[in-house]
Amino acid sequence: MTRPVFGRGLRPLAITTALATAAAGALVFFYAPIEADQGFSQKIFYIHVPMAIVALLGFVAAGVMGIRHLRSRDRSWDLRSYVAIHLSIILGVGVLVTGSIWAKASWGHWWRWEEPVLVSFLIVFLLYCVYFPLRFSIEDPDRQARYSSVFAITAGAFVPLNFVAVRLAEQVLHPRVFSQTGGDLPGEMFLTLLVSLVAMALLFVTLWKLELSAKHAAQQLKRLRARLELQAERRAEERVSVGSPS
Amino acid sequence: MTRAAAAILCKDLRIELRTRESVPAMALFALTVYILLHFGLDRDTLDGDLASGVLWVTLLLATVLAVNRLFANEREDGALDGLLLAPVDRTAVYLAKAAALFLYLVLLELVAVPAFALLLLAPGLGGALPELLAVLLVADLGLAAIGALVAALAAETRVRELVVPLFLLPLLVPVIIAGASATEPLLAAPQEADGLGGWLAFLALYDTVFVLVSLAVFDFLLDD
Numbered sequence: 001m002t003r004p005v006f007g008r009g010l011r012p013l014a015i016t017t018a019l020a021t022a023a024a025g026a027l028v029f030f031y032a033p034i035e036a037d038q039g040f041s042q043k044i045f046y047i048h049v050p051m052a053i054v055a056l057l058g059f060v061a062a063g064v065m066g067i068r069h070l071r072s073r074d075r076s077w078d079l080r081s082y083v084a085i086h087l088s089i090i091l092g093v094g095v096l097v098t099g100s101i102w103a104k105a106s107w108g109h110w111w112r113w114e115e116p117v118l119v120s121f122l123i124v125f126l127l128y129c130v131y132f133p134l135r136f137s138i139e140d141p142d143r144q145a146r147y148s149s150v151f152a153i154t155a156g157a158f159v160p161l162n163f164v165a166v167r168l169a170e171q172v173l174h175p176r177v178f179s180q181t182g183g184d185l186p187g188e189m190f191l192t193l194l195v196s197l198v199a200m201a202l203l204f205v206t207l208w209k210l211e212l213s214a215k216h217a218a219q220q221l222k223r224l225r226a227r228l229e230l231q232a233e234r235r236a237e238e239r240v241s242v243g244s245p246s
Numbered sequence: 247m248t249r250a251a252a253a254i255l256c257k258d259l260r261i262e263l264r265t266r267e268s269v270p271a272m273a274l275f276a277l278t279v280y281i282l283l284h285f286g287l288d289r290d291t292l293d294g295d296l297a298s299g300v301l302w303v304t305l306l307l308a309t310v311l312a313v314n315r316l317f318a319n320e321r322e323d324g325a326l327d328g329l330l331l332a333p334v335d336r337t338a339v340y341l342a343k344a345a346a347l348f349l350y351l352v353l354l355e356l357v358a359v360p361a362f363a364l365l366l367l368a369p370g371l372g373g374a375l376p377e378l379l380a381v382l383l384v385a386d387l388g389l390a391a392i393g394a395l396v397a398a399l400a401a402e403t404r405v406r407e408l409v410v411p412l413f414l415l416p417l418l419v420p421v422i423i424a425g426a427s428a429t430e431p432l433l434a435a436p437q438e439a440d441g442l443g444g445w446l447a448f449l450a451l452y453d454t455v456f457v458l459v460s461l462a463v464f465d466f467l468l469d470d
Contacts, residue, residue, distance in 0.1 A: 057390065070466050125417035130409060137404040150399060150463045151413075154392075157459045158417055161452060165420035169427060 007213035020199035032192040041105035048098040050200035051091050058088035063156020066149035076211045078145035081152045083211045119165050120166040127155055208238040254342035268315045269353045272308040274302050276358040279304045280365050291368040298429035301362050302422050309389050310411045315406035316343055316397035340464040344422035355382055374432035380426045384446055385421050386454040392417050395460040398467045424448045
């Protein structure tokens with residue numbers, strides 16, 4: 001059985017990620033203009049929005065990996081799906097915190113129910129938080145992988161539906177137009193957002209591969225250790241049977 | 247497959263008829279929530295957004311109760327293995343469980359909605375019953391589809407009691423958004439079906455997505 005090597009290409013990827021992140025940072029602070037209305041605090045937008053987009057794509061991708069696991073019965077796809085959800089949850093904390101800070105800076109409140117993206121994100125975040133207790137309450141590894149994949153697929157299908165629902169509700173309750181990301185941004189801001197988004201996506205993939213290879217190595221180590229112990233036991237048994245007089 | 251599903255459904259309904267475990271508990275729970283909300287909100291009568299919100303939150307919480315019990319008999323007596331030994335499609339189990347949950351929800355609403363009108367609804371607002379019924383039935387379909395899947399997912403885990411509400415309720419947020427928004431104008435003073443069609447269409451989309459997803463993945467939950 002050929003084991004997938006998750007760490008392949010990690011070094012060039014990590015270097016690219018570092019360069020892209022540095023470029024994004026430079027663009028955010030030295031190139032993108034200061035927003036007239038919100039001032040300097042609007043710069044958090046270049047972290048908040050890419051994090052939100054990448055986290056949501058991570059959740060949906062985890063669902064697709066779940067489908068691949070159920071189709072191929074290859075448990076490495078479940079591991080991929082699990083790590084993607086794990087990282088997206090971590091990014092999700094960042095999205096909620098930066099979103100809250102941004103809301104405080106520009107509207108004076110830590111939380112705004114009128115902001116559909118933030119509200120939908122909270123719902124999705126709460127939903128995915130259940131993944132971990134569910135996953136780790138199932139001992140049988142095969143069943144754990146299957147149930148986790150079913151969760152990832154169901155929740156992945158829920159993510160876009162939830163966004164539609166929350167947006168519809170906001171339109172009915174608060175009929176006002178928000179300028180959406182990328183819609184009417186000036187060119188410099190849009191370019192900065194784009195580079196930040198690429199940097200965030202690269203960071204996600206790098207961390208994903210890193211965690212995958214670490215988890216894979218830990219599994220290998222566990223397997224080897226078990227084999228070693230088995231051999232040691234066998235050797236001890238042989239010694240006993242050879243040494244005993246009869 | 248329909249015959250197998252019908253047989254499993256009959257079995258579930260017969261058990262429910264004899265033990266009376268799920269539906270009466272759901273109805274009593276709904277009444278209790280009304281009392282809690284009456285004192286919690288300190289209001290004798292409700293209308294408009296508050297009325298539709300109270301009604302929907304109560305129904306969704308009662309749904310959690312039924313979902314928790316949906317696989318209880320199979321789990322406690324190890325009957326699921328027997329069911330799986332029978333040469334029937336696993337989808338039949340899903341269809342039967344979803345249909346049972348749907349019937350439980352309809353029965354619950356037969357009690358909980360009139361009780362709501364009697365206990366909490368402002369007088370003179372009972373006229374929009376047909377529209378309300380349509381919204382409830384379309385929503386029940388989605389609740390049953392997703393509820394049966396969550397019930398099966400949680401049944402085999404150690405943290406069942408936690409997984410069911412924590413997984414189910416976020417998944418039902420779109421239902422309460424659509425349901426409560428569609429019901430709100432029906433329970434407000436000038437009764438009108440404002441935006442009803444759009445919300446019904448959204449609920450139908452939700453139902454379709456989760457029926458399809460559940461049918462696709464359910465087999466893998468019972469696969470050993």
